[in-house]
Amino acid sequence: MPFDAGLLRRAQSIVAEYRIVLENSAELGYIGSSVEMPTVMADGRTPDECVKATREALAVAVATMLEMGRRPPTGRATRSVQVNLRLTAEEKLALEAAAHRMGFKGVSDFVRAAALERTQRN
Numbered sequence: 001m002p003f004d005a006g007l008l009r010r011a012q013s014i015v016a017e018y019r020i021v022l023e024n025s026a027e028l029g030y031i032g033s034s035v036e037m038p039t040v041m042a043d044g045r046t047p048d049e050c051v052k053a054t055r056e057a058l059a060v061a062v063a064t065m066l067e068m069g070r071r072p073p074t075g076r077a078t079r080s081v082q083v084n085l086r087l088t089a090e091e092k093l094a095l096e097a098a099a100h101r102m103g104f105k106g107v108s109d110f111v112r113a114a115a116l117e118r119t120q121r122n
Contacts, residue, residue, distance in 0.1 A: 008063050018037070
C-alpha cells in the first residue's frame with residue numbers, strides 16, 4: 001500500500017537534510033548511505049543516480065517510521081556531547097563485528113542507533 005502523499009512529502013523533507021555518503025563499488029558503480037541512517041543503502045551507476053536512489057530509499061524508511069509513530073533522526077542535529085563506555089576487549093570486538101555486519105562505519109554509530117531505536121520502541 002502506498003504512503004499518504006502528505007506523509008511522503010514530510011519524509012522527503014526530513015531526508016533532504018541528511019548527509020549522503022558515497023562509496024565506489026566495482027560491481028555497482030556507487031553505493032550510498034547516510035550519516036543519519038547508515039543501514040539504509042542504495043546504489044547507482046553514477047554519483048547522481050546513487051544519491052537519488054539513496055534519498056528515495058531513505059524517504060521510504062522515514063515514511064515507514066512516521067507511519068509507525070516513531071521519530072526518525074533529523075539531519076539538523078550537531079552531535080556535541082560525548083559519552084564514554086568501558087568495555088572488555090571481547091565486548092569491543094563483538095560490537096565492532098556487529099557494527100560492520102550491519103553496515104555501520106564504527107561502533108559509536110552502531111551503539112547510538114541501537115540504543116536510540118530501543119528507547120523509541122519503549
